[in-house]
Amino acid sequence: LARDFKRVGHAWGETTHNYAEVPVFLDSKASRLIQMADLVAFALFRFYEHHDDSFFQVIRGCFDSEGGVEHGLYVRT
Template sequence: MVILDKSNYEEKIQTLSHVFKHVGDANGQLRNFAEVPLFLDSMASRLIQMADLIAYWIFRHFQSGDQRGYNLIRPYFARYGVGPVSGLRLHVAPETEARLASLPDPTQPLPKATPKGIVADVPQISTLEA
């Protein structure tokens, strides 16, 4: 199942999904789609917001070497037993691998999470009494 954030690309992605499922590409047809791609507004779904953050942290790691968020999620990529990571497929140039391997540890950590019960600058919803 493919779930995506609502975007201007919805129609294009629906078309690509149909092509990959019914026509295929150089590797053949995709046969394991459970449904057509589902588009949700990230403002309405915390899971889509989390997927956005994970995708952003992966992007930041490979694009600019920012490991802070990536290091938080790396232990949770799927593995089979103690083998290599199977939940993230890497297709990067050897130069990128070398650059990432030579990065120093981050000097600025991500900010600490806000403790439960402390909510700042969030408007309170009030009800009007009749």
């Protein structure tokens, strides 16, 4: 799956380059970084689906931004 994602691309049709690491699909019990990704995903889910910003407030300032535009967080409008 990871190999196809890198070669074929994603929904926007672009292939991906310059991975710092390869995508890994595993149980969050196996890695603290996977646990962190799960927590970030949960915070975003609670914020956008349930309008609960209690967890999102912790990570709000952690997304890359330039000139008031956030990068790395895609919000479908």
